[in-house]
Amino acid sequence: xxxxxxxxxxxxxxxxxxxxxxxxxxxxxxxxxxxxxxxxxxxxxxxxxxxxxxxxxxxxxxxxxxxxxxxxxxxxxxxxxxxxxxxxxxxxxxxxxxxxxxxxxxxxxxxxxxxxxxxxxxxxxxxxxxxxxxxxxxxxxxxxxxxxxxxxxxxxxxxxxxxxxxxxxxxxxxxxxxxxxxxxxxxxxxxxxxxxxxxxxxxxxxxxxxxxxxxxxxxxxxxxxxxxxxxxxxxxxxxxxxxxxxxxxxxxxxx
Numbered sequence: 001x002x003x004x005x006x007x008x009x010x011x012x013x014x015x016x017x018x019x020x021x022x023x024x025x026x027x028x029x030x031x032x033x034x035x036x037x038x039x040x041x042x043x044x045x046x047x048x049x050x051x052x053x054x055x056x057x058x059x060x061x062x063x064x065x066x067x068x069x070x071x072x073x074x075x076x077x078x079x080x081x082x083x084x085x086x087x088x089x090x091x092x093x094x095x096x097x098x099x100x101x102x103x104x105x106x107x108x109x110x111x112x113x114x115x116x117x118x119x120x121x122x123x124x125x126x127x128x129x130x131x132x133x134x135x136x137x138x139x140x141x142x143x144x145x146x147x148x149x150x151x152x153x154x155x156x157x158x159x160x161x162x163x164x165x166x167x168x169x170x171x172x173x174x175x176x177x178x179x180x181x182x183x184x185x186x187x188x189x190x191x192x193x194x195x196x197x198x199x200x201x202x203x204x205x206x207x208x209x210x211x212x213x214x215x216x217x218x219x220x221x222x223x224x225x226x227x228x229x230x231x232x233x234x235x236x237x238x239x240x241x242x243x244x245x246x247x248x249x250x251x252x253x254x255x
Contacts, residue, residue, distance in 0.1 A: 019086070020121075021121035021122075022059065023059060024086075024120075024121050025049065025117075026045065026049065026056075026059045026060070026063060027063065027068060027069075027083060027086055027087040027090060028090050028091055028094070029045050029048040029049055030045060030069065030079055031084065031087035031088065031091065032091075033045065035237075035238045035239065039076055039078075040076065040078070040079075041075050041077070042057075042075055042077060043075075045060075045077065057073070060077055063083065067080055067083075068082055068083030068086055069083050085211070088212060088213055089211040090120055090121070092128075092210060092211055092212070092213045092215060093120040093123045093128055094116045094117065094120040095213070095215065095218075096123075096128060096131050096132065096135070096215055097115065097116035097119050097120055097123065097131070098112050098113060098115075100131055100135075101115050101116060104134075125207055128210060129206070129207070132199065132215060132216060133152075134152055135215065135216035135217060136157070136197065136198040136216045137151070137152045137155050137157070138216070139196075139197040139198065140157055140180050140182070140197055140198060141155065142180065180254065182197050182198070182252045182253060182254060182255050183253060183254075183255035184250075184251065184252060184253070185220065185232075185234070185249070185251035185252075185253050186232065186245050186248035186249040188222045189222065190222050190223060190224050191221075191222065191223075192221070192222055193219055193220065193221040193222075194219070194220060194221075194253035194254050194255075195217065195218070195220075195253060195254045196215065196216055196217065196218050196219075196251060196253055197216060197252045197253060197254060198216065198251075198252040199214060199216075199251055200251075200252050201250035206250070209243075209250065212236070212241055213241075214236070214251055218236065218237070220234045220235065220236050220253070221235040221236075223240060229245055230244060231243055231245070232244075232245060
C-alpha cells in the first residue's frame with residue numbers, strides 16, 4: 001500500500017470532505033484491516049466497529065460518495081488514495097493522543113485508548129501541532145521529564161521558528177554538546193531505520209508530515225530512493241510513504 005505520493009497540487013475535486021466522527025472511525029477500521037490483512041470485508045468492518053453488517057452499508061455508501069472508498073455493495077471494500085490519506089490523518093491523531101494519555105498522564109492502556117478514540121475527531125491541527133511540539137521537546141531535551149513544563153514553555157528548539165537550542169536553556173551546557181545527537185532523514189542510507197525526534201518545518205509542510213504519521217518517537221526505515229534521489233520511500237508502521245527530499249530534510253531523526 002502506498003500513500004503520500006508527491007503531487008504538484010491538490011485539485012478542488014479531491015479536497016478532504018468534512019466527515020463525522022463515526023465515518024472517520026469507519027475509515028480507520030478499514031485502514032487497519034487493509035494494513036493487517038491486505039483487504040477489508042464488510043463483515044470484518046462490522047466486527048471491528050461492534051455493529052451488525054447491515055449497519056455498515058449506509059456508512060460505506062456515504063464514504064463511497066465522498067470518494068474515500070470503493071464500494072459497490074459487494075463483500076470487499078477498498079480505500080481510495082484520498083481515503084487512505086484521511087485514515088492516516090485520523091490514526092496519527094489517535095496515536096499521538098494515546099501516547100500523551102499513557103506516557104504523560106500515566107493512564108491505563110485501555111482508558112488511554114478510549115480517551116484517544118473520543119478525542120481524535122475533534123483535535124484541531126493547532127492542537128495536534130502543540131502536542132507534537134511537546135513530544136519533540138521530550139525527545140531532544142537531555143533532562144527529559146524533570147521540570148518539563150517550564151522547560152517546554154521556554155524551549156527555543158520547539159517554540160520558535162529558529163528550531164535550535166540557545167544559551168538561555170539550563171541544559172545547553174557546552175554548546176549543543178548535551179543535545180540528543182540528530183541527523184536529517186534525507187541523509188539516512190537505504191535499509192537503515194531511525195527514530196523520529198523532531199519535524200523541523202512550519203506551515204503546510206509540517207502539517208502534511210504530521211498527518212502522514214511522522215511523529216516524535218516513531219521508527220521509520222528508508223526503503224529506497226528514486227533515480228536522482230527524489231522522492232525517498234520510507235516504511236512507517238507497515239505502510240510505504242513517498243517523501244520529497246525537501247520534506248525528508250525537515251524530519252530530524254536520532255543520529
